[in-house]
Amino acid sequence: MKMKRLAMVAAAALAVASPALADLVFPSLSYRTGPYAANGIPFADGYADYFTLVNERDGGIGGERIKLIECETGYNTEKGVECYEATKGEGALVYQPLSTGITYQLIPKASADGIPVHSMGYGRTSAANGKVFEWIFNYPTNYWYGASIAIKHILDVEGGDISGKKIALVYHNSAYGKEPIRTLEKLSEKHGFELMLLPVDHPGQEQKSQWLQIRRERPDYVLMWGWGVMNQVAIQEAANIRYPMDHFIGIWWSGSENDVKPVGDKADGYKSLNMHMPGADFPIYDDLKKYVYDKGLAAGNGDQAGTVLYNRGMYAAMLAVEAAKKAQEIHGTAKITPAMMRDGMEALEITQEKLAALGLPNFGPEFKVTCENHGGSGLALVQQWDAKAGKWNVVSDYIAPDLDVVWPLIEEDSMAFAKENNIELRCK
């Protein structure tokens, strides 16, 4: 028993750091290790660099400096819980865990603790219903919208009729990958296409049998809900069976440079959704260079700038900063609490003027968060990989999801959650 006691005493001495509540604390539950690191690193770098920029250029938000606490989760829920407990005492304003599994974990916990969670385009889709989920936000879009947008894009390509077509879904066999199934089933009833489900188990390195099945059944389109190493493997396998790449469409988490580059020229033409613009042609990159990169303050190795997921991390941080500004404006104080932050998030409005002023003109769609709708406008675009130029080209306008199909599903799922957990509806 002595060893155990010793370990505990030693841990006690180190683990309990006195919480400093002076700054605005934004925890970053990142993963720079494990099978999902290839996608976790650029997001974490973008998230950190934007906060550094705000600190260096503007002196923080409303004069309050930002303190970013990074905690490594490895995409693992147990470590996610540890990270949440370790950072919440420091006055964390908002959690962005970048993992659907950890988000599910945090939804009840953070709601009980009164800390907002922003799962940007991931997590529990029905959290878009603000009447039920007071503390959870998933603007600007979510998986069910994504599924609907992908089908709309296919409808566009096919000239409006996809009845009798066969569409396969290759998905990560987890809460994340299963999210779009219900929506796709509804849509297949509506549009008359045949849906084929192909689960891939964690971490996703083994997909031979799934692609053999695709080769045999020849679906007209393949959709993918993948993450981490699974993306690269799937695109490689698709190239191996010579599947037409422009009929292979990934969700926004399956469309970064790290996913297509390993496959080389054969990945040319692969499509994916995106909730914002790819590339580095934005004025904000001049500021980032001046205030962050040139000062040697870039997070990680500093080699991710301009990639899709770096941009997304930056977008997530930008939305958090804007919400914090809104919260300061509403409550008239610079030192905001998590509850005030929540009010700011619920009143957040992103317009093109605002984006242009931030150095991100036309970077994302306009949207407005309300008490009822925590999910934003849901718009997303389609991008296509150009392997020769080594960049993503945007090939569509922002596409709106089929709200007639998706919103009733959100309503149904969130009401079931409300009933299960005895939640009283808000926003009356």
Add this chain to the structure above:
Amino acid sequence: MIYREAGDFKTTYRDDSQTFPIRFDRRAYYALVAVAFLVLPFVMNDYWASAVFVPFLIYSIAAIGLNILTGYCGQVSLGTGGFMAVGAYAAYKLMTAFPELNIFFVVLLSGGVTAGVGVLFGLPSLRIKGFYLAVATLAAQFFLVWLFNKVPWFYNYSASGQINAPERTIFGIIVTGPSTPAWSKYLFCLTILFILSWVARNLTRGEVGRTWMAIRDMDIAAEIIGVNPLKAKLTAFAVSSFFVGVAGALFFAVYLGAVEVTEAFGIQKSFLVLFMIIIGGLGSMFGSFAGAAFLVLLPVFLKNALVGGLGWPTDLAAHLELMIVGALIIVFLIAEPHGIAALWRTAKEKLRLWPFPH
């Protein structure tokens, strides 16, 4: 000098065969139990409960369970993760189907369900041994995880396949669900661990435990002296699975609150618990605790030391943590192949003679 048997007279057989024959040990044990039950709940906060104590207590239960099967009865099992999943899903189904059932009984019943499943998958052990049995239990691991992911009945047809623990109370105190106070989840796990480890200790030194050990040491000889291998092996599977199932139920209901089967109960969980008992010491109660402490507390400690204490980048710390834990495992197994428990035993021998070793 302080740690000695001299002067500690025992006049009955009962006294002679007690768990802690040395007075100092006994007092240390009582003190530890008193601190665990009477002091720690009052100083418990969310971080200590959720990141350190609750996982340690739950993994201890799982390690004791696997130790009964592998350490005491000699049947290698790689199905621990799958059996924990059975416990978790049984708890979920019981909690949602019978909302008025007390959570304490839900946990025990989940253990019971797992015991049944364990016996089923233990049947091949009557025919096959060693590595072959390990492969059979590995099949259980993959089959069970696949089953819980595939059949929607197990997760009540939820869209994501996740299971969530609803709020349950004991005597009006919340023990599961998001608003559980830190002390109550700690105390709930501690109470169950205390009862179960007491049961395990007494089972292993009683008749049942002796038949298990006879089978472990040489099954043919055991059969000749009248041990029924069917009964011995299947009881070992049943008891072991019961413990592992209880651990799985607590892991889901109290510790995580929401669980996804492939992520939480994958093959790595089976290996983790197996490593716990190998590092802690096969066939030793203390070893189960020591192994669980080593593999649960050390990573958390290292992370806090490297990131919080020294301010290193999180990815460097995470990689280094893997290397340090891995290196320590190798060092331990080279220096003491019988685990921390054997190390502890040697230390005690030395302490008894100290300061006059000759």
